[in-house]
Amino acid sequence: MSNSRKRASSWVDLTGSDDENPPPQPKQARVSASQSASATQPRPSQSLTRRDTWGEVDEEDEILDLSQDVDEGNGWVCVGAIDAKIVGIRYYDGYATMGEQVMIRREPGNPYDSNAIRINNVQGTQIGHLPRNLAAQLAPFMDSRSIVVEGVLSGEKGSWDCPINLKIFGPGEPVARAQLEAKLKSDRVPIKKLGIAAPKAPKKAVPPPQRRQMGYHSSQSSSQPSSSQPEPLPELGIEHFIQHSERFNPRDVEKLVEEWGAGEDALKSMPMAEQPLDLISTLLPYQRQGLAWLLEKERPVLPAVGSTDVVQLWKRSAERSNAFTNIATQYSTATPPVLAKGGILADDMGLGKTLQVISLILEGSPGTTLIVAPVSVMSNWVQQIERHVKKGKNMKVLTYHGSNRKRMTHGEFGEYDIVVTSYGTLGTEYSTKDRAVEKIPRRDGLFSTHWARVVLDEGHNIRNPATKSSVAATSLLATARWVLTGTPIVNSIKDLYSMLKFIGITGGLQRLEIFSAVLTRPLALGDPSAEAILRSVMRTWCLRRKKDMKFVDLKLPELSEYVHRITFRKDEREKYDAFQAEAKGMVKQFQAGKSKNGLNMYRHVLEVLLRMRQVCCHWKLCGTRVTDLAPLIESDEVVALTKENRAALQLLLQLNIESREDCPICLEELHNPVITRCKHVFGQECIERIIQLQKKCPMCRAELADNDCLVHPAVEEQAGEDPDIDVDTKSSKTEALMSILAASRRDPKSKVVIFSQWTSFLNIIQHQLNEAGMKYARIDGSMPAQMRDASITALESDPDTRILLASLSVCSVGLNLVAADTVILADSWWAPAIEDQAVDRVHRLGQTRPCKVWRLIMEDSIEERVLEIQAEKRKLVGKAFQEKAKGGKEKTTRMGDILTLLS
Template sequence: MDLAGLRKKRAEDNKRRKEAAEPLMKIKREMMKKLKRKLTWAEINSVALNYHHPELQNVWGDLKAGISRAAPTTMEAHPSLKLTLLPFQKESLFWMKQQEAGPWKGGMLADESECPWYDIQTIALLLSEPRRKPSLVVAPVVALMQWKHEIEKNAEGFTVCLWHGQGRLKADDLKKFDVVMVSYGTLEAAFRKQQKGFKRGDAMIKEKSPMHAVKWHRVVLDEAHNIKERSTNAAKAAFALDSSYRWCLSGTPLQNRVGELYSLVRFLGGDPFAFYYCKRCPCKSLHWQFGNKRNCDDCGHSPMQHTCYWNNEILTPIQKYGMQGPGSDAFKKLKILLDRCMLRRTKIERADDLGLPPRTITVRRGYFSPEERELYMSLFSETRRQFSTYIAEGTILNNYSNVFSLITRMRQMACHPDLVLRSKTSKYVQTEEEAVCRLCHDTAEDAIVSKCNHLFDRECITQYMLGHEETAVPVCPVCHIELTIDLQAEAVESGEEKKLKKQGILGRLDLSNWRSSTKLEMLVDELCELRDKDCNIKSLVFSQFVSMLDLAAFRLQRAGFNICRLEGGMTPQARDATIQHFMKNPQVTVFLISLKAGGVALNLTEASQVFLLDSWWNPSVEYQSMDRIHRLGQHRPVQVTKLVVEDSIEAKILQLQDKKLAMTQAALATDPDSALGKLTEEVDLDSFGHHHGKAEN
């Protein structure tokens, strides 16, 4: 074709494109005339989407009309459920059955943690119909044994399989059970081996995941906010499960950013909210399908011509405009969406059903000692200098993890200087790590290791075992499972790093000359005051830093407290044994728990006091830890004490918590108009959309 022919063809193509685009341009002009302003990018996308996908035109209805809520309806549980449901649980059972009969085929049960027992409500749902096998429950490790106990205790004739640890069953064998339970970590690992494979020798081997080879009747995600980041392998593993019905259970479905809700909507497969749409043709998909990264596998259009409906209608307007104009409309759309797929009751709304005692949250403020202040200010100056360097070089975004690490060190310094000065990576640590007995927390001169990998001084563990009655089976004083240890074994040498790897910070300290900190002494003062009032009061102590729990255990045992600990490396059986040890032994009054290992899915109503050693960026995590004791079964007033050191980074964290809490309460409130009013001008856009790094997890 000659040059003239090419020009003619190009002109004809341009004319056809212009004619095709004219209807869209006409709609845009009419919208601008009506709104009396330019259209936002999201609104321009909406015009194209509504034109090529007419089914989207009436998705939201009339935003000005608000949300009408039907009166709650109750449903009696099947007689095979061995307990009586409370009124709010009967309401949720009816709602769950209605949701499964509708287009969502499931939904989110998002009651506040004080309106608890998702497991009981889910068991009632499983029993509400002729038995269909199998259903899958995905939960944090710490919750697996609780689920198992509740199903076996309350569901008549139900068979349960815990797919965790050694000896996991094959897919065909799993189909024989009514309920299969798996942790998020195990599910993710099985999916990763299937998708990416694992190395065996010099070869990469892919292994089909039994979890993804079964067509489940129901999949239930307990503590569903574990998949809040859509790009993580845990979220992708959950998305890939095949089931007829899907449920998300979480008291905190929204923790940091509105965008986190997308992962839950995506898991539920909400149509159209979870789908990707083409702006130039009727193409629509639940997956981002661009095999060659240039063209859609279905329609051939580029990635730029495709958009996620959730991002376009809700997330982007809120991120860009906050609560003004298009952002306000997007917030109303979010409320409409959640009303269709989520049921949430608060403890205030259901106070008569729950009969919960009052909960009081106080902040005890302390002050650095002169030595601590000098160390903190030195670290602060170093941190500010490094931060200023990143700003000057324009590399702040490339060094986000480094900045987060610097801030974490400041938080640790506010807890105890040793967390910074005696960390494994600290330049100040000069001595070799020593073996520390887990019974006396002193240097173990003659150290031996139990089968559960806890290290003891030979004399200490010998005396401990001799103290048991001959008919009693001794249990490990750390994890409280049956103790297996060879008292005649050769002593562990300090150089055997493999056996000493879990010794932690105490192995790097001179314990004979060790000094406490302001934060620890605040904790000891509070617990001693409680002990003087009533020696039977039980308390939970939370920290996100395992080393801080090590120091707290050492200091509290010196002060004469009987303690136990929940550690991240415990098996489900060991965790359960430790929890039972705390609940059933009156002399054990303090339970040390890491936020990550035990901030969710525990029922510890024997305790009535909670102490938070360090403030977390996300207030929802702290409220989850408080709710370990403020739940059904608690009959005593609950006191929560946050220990904060003045003139430190902790004061700034409390301010950030207030902003995030306002955002969460507004997004999940029942009344959308009052919800918008809760968000004051001081709540900046970072609270809605921008990422705060690892601090949000």
């Protein structure tokens, strides 16, 4: 560790009587915060040394922050502010100017003051610390994660101290916020109100008007299930279903992109590059514009002397021509800042992102390009390069993947123009046994060379900054960095953060807590300044063209999307209402404080919500899992990993996966989910890191000796009959689905893809297709690659195979399904981007027939609420990742979302 890094991560003795003038200490008395904190037990839900996995990036890598998670507090409200000062600044090297955003860091392991709170500038260098008395008041709140603190310098830095304004954020839920404010007042924390409106309790969603019963149902409404004998399908044409369905275009809201990104007129007038001489294919005009943009972003230039231009959020100082200020964080520097080379190519799927990147490689700076892609599309890159590049160019391409691959050196990689690898290979080579001591560049492997450019295909795979793939990709050495994705945001604005950090932006937004302070929380409040920064970010680093833009002119056939609402039968409604009443009762108990164990109650609610969604498809999907899981959920004991308990834990893990739960350590969507023997669910990389450090569960402190205490999801079984489900019985939804299939088959050329997130539901549909004599193919996660390829071939080549049953999670990426022209979404997925990807596998370049999409929704059910949540998520995409909810209110809490689903 260098001397400068030692100095920046150390503290002087604060035991003197004067906080403003602590006596200087000899260097040997200074203790690294990372060393002193290592003996302190981590707290639940903390993000443990997230930064230390970034490699030798900055000084704050060595600090183990135990109090204020950089990701915590998103969606919280400002409860007030404190005018304070930074003291002890003459002992530190950090520099900042008035108006600059700074970072607030607790150091509970500081040997001189266990309440110590240090202040860093955006570069991670310490400026000073808060006075002892104020630190003693704030530290307990920060340690208990009751508040998140943001800081902005409110005056010029003097010789002894510097004014700072601290904003205090707390939970938006009214009761919790009131309790926090009362506690702050009783502890005499010198906080003043700012008059920022807090969100009110969310209003109940108004259910859509009831629609008439469709004519394809059996008219019986008794509690008896329908007969197991196949009933003749009604002779209804597809026009009947169109007339009785709601026309739906989920992409309408995405037209709001013009509000933040470049509008269609600006995109249309972008300059064009020349056609690459070594490219066989002729680029379309919008692709030549894309190539010009790619080339420009690899050659950025700082604003000229005297210029008022802003380049990558940096502008020159009017007073000092050699000084630069970042307009997002107000960080100023006399050293010319490093500009990022690269960006986010976020064109719609099917617009030729691969071809544009191949053109960039041909026309851009020389050197070896590394392409990181999902395994399923690696071969597509090799094929596209062979197809589009002239043979005379002699382009050398290496596929670097597989357990038997040779670990190549920098010189060996340099012999190739393009190296194609997978995210799995990248993560494996990054996580060596000696990662803590092995520096980058390394002796061999992907981290041994400085790449001319790195391209992340399906780049939304790195949206979670704590996963192995994201950390590994960011640690690669490269001159230019590119993200390719048709779905640049899946869940929240933080998806954008991970991509910007990978690209290499400078000035402060590359740090998650600064990103949250400058963009995430202000955007939730509709702050115009944050909106202006976001607009600049989007227009600088992101290029997004859509298939329906007139100048793109793909001449794709029309895509018609419909919501087809279905009425429950009486017996189905009774089962659904019983589950709904159970869930509402649990929530009321929780709100009244009558639940002994909030986590167990929450698990119960998730279980029942999942069953409500499954009842909408077929009541037999629920089986006995509710009663099977009840004893496990209610027990607080650590279970022995017997065969029976392992199976029960896998059921509980699957519940969290299907409910789209977050990892409680990194607070991101579950990644490689596992469950502990104490029944807590985490992302695998996060919990394995915790086990390595402390051998205890961060949620309950139960002993976790090693990784053998973790249970992985059950292996998906081969497609076929599920012995626990009576597939002979029909549901309202399966009857509607079969009727739509019968109507679509009147067109002898029409082929259909049926997507579901549950393979057990595909089993039921499969059985009914067999009964009806309809030939089909199938793709799901249990099938090897050759079986999947055979199913695709059958759909494309066999005129009798007119139906493909498809697992939504497996088929949303990397497949070309233009042989079909109709999509049926049998159930709704929480993240709309996954559904949109699936639809775009059918409606894309190469499609010659008009396409229809049917979303099957049960009336007055949780499925309609899921559709509303999807609409809100799509608005995030359309408004260039803005996180402002409808009506200007902040995002609701997780329990608030549950209340919305139950309304």
